[in-house]
Amino acid sequence: MAVAFASSCNRVKTVAVELQNTGKRNSNCNRYQEELLGSLGKEGLFYERRLKGIARLNSKMMAGSKYDCLVELHQEINTRKGEELCKPKGKIGSRTNSYKLAESKFRLKIKFSKYQTIYFLLQVLSGCGVYDGTEIHEASAILFHLSRKGAEVQMYAPDILQMHVIDHTKGQPVEAESRNVLTESARIARGKITNLAKLTTQDHDAVIFPGGFGAAKNLSTFAVDGKDCKVHKEVERVLQEFHKAGKPIGLCCISPVLVAKVLPGAEVTVGHEVEEGGKWPYAGTAGAIKALGAKHCVKEVTEAHVDLKNKVVTTPAFMCETELHHIFEGIGAMVKNVLKLTGKYSGVS
Incomplete structure (x- = not known):
C-alpha cells in the first residue's frame, strides 16, 4: 500500500x-x-x-x-x-x-x-482481534475497497506489547500471557507488515486506521484513561506528519479518538450520541471526543464524515450494532472520500 x-x-x-x-x-x-x-x-x-x-x-x-x-x-x-x-x-x-x-x-x-489512478496508502494495525487488537472485519473491508480502487496498500504496526490478551471466546483477559502488536498484526497482513517506526510520510498518499479495541488499548490509553489518554509516540508522529503534509487521514470505529487527541478541533464521527436501545452501545464515546477538544458529528453507520479543513475522514463502523454489509458500506464511503482528498481521484469504481 x-x-x-x-x-x-x-x-x-x-x-x-x-x-x-x-x-x-x-x-x-x-x-x-x-x-x-x-x-x-x-x-x-x-x-x-x-x-x-x-x-x-x-x-x-x-x-x-x-x-x-x-x-x-x-x-x-x-x-x-x-x-x-x-x-x-x-x-x-x-x-x-x-x-x-x-x-x-x-x-x-x-x-x-x-489509465486507472494508482494510489499508495498505508493501514496502521493494532493487533489481531476486536477485543485486544484490530477489528479484523474493518481491516478487511478497508483492503477490499482500496483494492477495488486500484490502490497499493502497505501495512504497519508498532513493535510493542499489547496492553493485555483477551480470550475472544469468553471476552476475558488471559493471565500470564503477552503478545506483540506487530507480530499479531502480521496475521491480518499475511506476513507483509512493517514496524511503524519506519514509516515515512512522503512514501504514501494517505493513512487509514481501522478500529478495534487495540486502537484504544495499544495505540493509545483511551480505554483506561478516557479524555486524559496518551497516544503512542509513533502513532502521534504519523498523525501529525500526515496532517502537516496535507495528506488525508481515514479512521473508523473507535480510532477517531486518536485524531481527537492529537489534532484538537478536528471533526470526527463515531455515529450517534445516544444508545437508542442498544443500537449504539458506545455512544458515550462522542462525549469523550468533545472533552478531548474535537467536534463530534452525528452520522449513520453507512455514512462517512469529511473534515475538509483537516483532511480527516471518519465512519462509525462497529460502533453500531448492525448487519455486516452496512459496516462495509460505511467503510467504502470513508475510503472513497480519503481517495478524493488525495487529489488523484478519477471516479474509478
Whole structure:
C-alpha cells in the first residue's frame, strides 16, 4: 500500500504496467521489454516485480500505441538516470511504421488520463482481534475497497506489547500471557507488515486506521484513561506528519479518538450520541471526543464524515450494532472520500 514516487516515477510505473499487456499481445515488444528491464539491474527487477497486480488498464489499445509506451518507459528511466536517451533499434511490432519517432526525442501518443489512478496508502494495525487488537472485519473491508480502487496498500504496526490478551471466546483477559502488536498484526497482513517506526510520510498518499479495541488499548490509553489518554509516540508522529503534509487521514470505529487527541478541533464521527436501545452501545464515546477538544458529528453507520479543513475522514463502523454489509458500506464511503482528498481521484469504481 505504499511508496509514493515522484511524478516522473509514477509515470514510469504506469507505463510499465501497460507493458505487461504489451508483452502478452506482441512478442517483439515483450523481448524489448525484457532487454530494457534487464539492463537496469536491481532497478529492473524492482520494476518487473511492480508490473504484477498493479491497476487494470485498457486492454483494447493497439500494439503500436503499446510499443510507444515501451519507448516512453525507456525515455523516462534514462532521463531519471541522467543518461543520453537511447533509440530503439530496428522494427518492433507490425505497426511501427505508423508510429515513427523523431530522432531527438520520444513522444507518448497516449494520454495518461486513460489509465486507472494508482494510489499508495498505508493501514496502521493494532493487533489481531476486536477485543485486544484490530477489528479484523474493518481491516478487511478497508483492503477490499482500496483494492477495488486500484490502490497499493502497505501495512504497519508498532513493535510493542499489547496492553493485555483477551480470550475472544469468553471476552476475558488471559493471565500470564503477552503478545506483540506487530507480530499479531502480521496475521491480518499475511506476513507483509512493517514496524511503524519506519514509516515515512512522503512514501504514501494517505493513512487509514481501522478500529478495534487495540486502537484504544495499544495505540493509545483511551480505554483506561478516557479524555486524559496518551497516544503512542509513533502513532502521534504519523498523525501529525500526515496532517502537516496535507495528506488525508481515514479512521473508523473507535480510532477517531486518536485524531481527537492529537489534532484538537478536528471533526470526527463515531455515529450517534445516544444508545437508542442498544443500537449504539458506545455512544458515550462522542462525549469523550468533545472533552478531548474535537467536534463530534452525528452520522449513520453507512455514512462517512469529511473534515475538509483537516483532511480527516471518519465512519462509525462497529460502533453500531448492525448487519455486516452496512459496516462495509460505511467503510467504502470513508475510503472513497480519503481517495478524493488525495487529489488523484478519477471516479474509478
